[in-house]
Amino acid sequence: MxxxxxxxxxxxxxxxxxxxxxxxxxxxxxxxxxxxxxxxxxxxxxxxxxxxxxxxxxxxxxxxxxxxxIRPLPPIKSTLERLYSSGEMIRSANLTESESMISLTKSPCPEEAAERLGIAAGDAVYILKRIRKANDEPVMLSVNYLPAARFGEGFEQHTFSGSLLKFVEDTLGVTINRADTEIAVPLHIDRNCQQLLQHPHTTVLLLKQLHYDEGNQPVFYSQDYMRNDVFTFHLRRTR
Known part of the structure; x- marks a missing residue:
C-alpha cells in the first residue's frame, strides 16, 4: 500500500x-x-x-x-469540483431520466476539438452526440470527440450505452481521472443550444470539458449543453 x-x-x-x-x-x-x-x-x-x-x-x-x-459546511448541490457523469447530474437534479437519442459517427475532427485534444484538425475522431431527456423533455445535449487513434475500433466492436465515463473505463479500458472545465454561454443561434430551448424562460449553459487519463493525457473532449432552469452549479470560494 x-x-x-x-x-x-x-x-x-x-x-x-x-x-x-x-x-x-x-x-x-x-x-x-x-x-x-x-x-x-x-x-x-x-x-x-x-x-x-x-x-x-x-x-x-x-x-x-x-x-x-470543526463543523463541516453544508454540502453544495452539483459542485463542479467533482467529475459527475451526465446521468448522475440528472439524478442530482431530482429528475428521472427517460429516453436518450444517440448518434455515433467517425468524422474529421473540427479545429476547436483538435486543438484541445492536441491532435491535427481533420484527424479521425468518433463523434458521439447524445440528447438526454427527463420528464419527457430534453434537458442535456452532449457532443463528445474521441480520437480514433486512441480507441481503435472500440466503438465499432462494442455497442455504446449508459454512462460514457463508465463505458470508456469498463469496456475500452481507459480510466478517466479528471477533467478541465470551461463554463460558457452559447449563442442563441447555436443549433445544439436551440434543441434545448423548450420554454420562454429556458437558458442554456455550455460546459467545455477535456478529460484526462491517469497519466494526464487527453482522452476525449466534450461540449455539454445543459438547461440552466434544470441544472445549477456552485463553487465554494476560499481565501
Missing amino acids: NANSKSMQVKQQLMELIDQGVYRVGEQLPSEIQMSKQFQVSRETFRGALKMLEEEGRILVKHGVGTFV
Missing part, C-alpha cells in the same frame, strides 16, 4: 471517530506523535490524512497551536 492509500485509510478511520463523537466539534486532537502511534503509521502519513480532512473543511490546523475538529 502506497503512502497516499495509507493516508486515505487513516483519514477514513479518523472520520469515523469524529462521526462517532470520539472527537467532538471544537475539540483539539492529540498531537501528531500520539495520533501516528495510535494509527501505527508514520507522522508523514498522518499529516497526509490531516491535509485531506483540512481540504474537506472537517478540521482546522492552527500552526503552533494544534488541530481542531
